[in-house]
Amino acid sequence: MNATPIKLPCPECEEGQLVSVIGNFETACDGQSVIVPNVAMECCSSCAESFLTPEGSQQVAEHLAKVSGSLEPAELKAFLEKYELTHREAATILGIGEKNFSRWLSGKQRISTSMSRYIRTLLVHPDAFETLRTRNWMSSEVAAS
Numbered sequence: 001m002n003a004t005p006i007k008l009p010c011p012e013c014e015e016g017q018l019v020s021v022i023g024n025f026e027t028a029c030d031g032q033s034v035i036v037p038n039v040a041m042e043c044c045s046s047c048a049e050s051f052l053t054p055e056g057s058q059q060v061a062e063h064l065a066k067v068s069g070s071l072e073p074a075e076l077k078a079f080l081e082k083y084e085l086t087h088r089e090a091a092t093i094l095g096i097g098e099k100n101f102s103r104w105l106s107g108k109q110r111i112s113t114s115m116s117r118y119i120r121t122l123l124v125h126p127d128a129f130e131t132l133r134t135r136n137w138m139s140s141e142v143a144a145s
């Protein structure tokens, strides 16, 4: 009873069958090669092409967030709550697209290392957030006079 259930035909060669495997998945993160262990994939029996399952994609995203120190969706939610922002407001303030922001929140897309640092700084420094929100790049002393 060790037969793997047969899945869909391979979209790459359309000859082989996709079988479920657990293995190392190689990807790139900030220009560096990263190997993610024990990832759920589907591998073609004919051309050896492999595809990530939705579960595998999640595993890879989590692993990359860990190795790169990316902001996690929970921290992004904390950012929204701290400054009482809607998704649209947050996206406008950060200078990104609203769709992009949704993908970050759902964990579908990794937040880049630079953007993670940027948002973390804003979380710690409300005055920096205020400067960004109003886009008043002058010093507060100049702005106040």
Ligand SMILES: [Zn+2]
Pocket (backbone or CB within 6 Å): 010, 011, 012, 013, 014, 015, 016, 044, 045, 046, 047, 048, 049
């Ligand atoms: Zn194939």
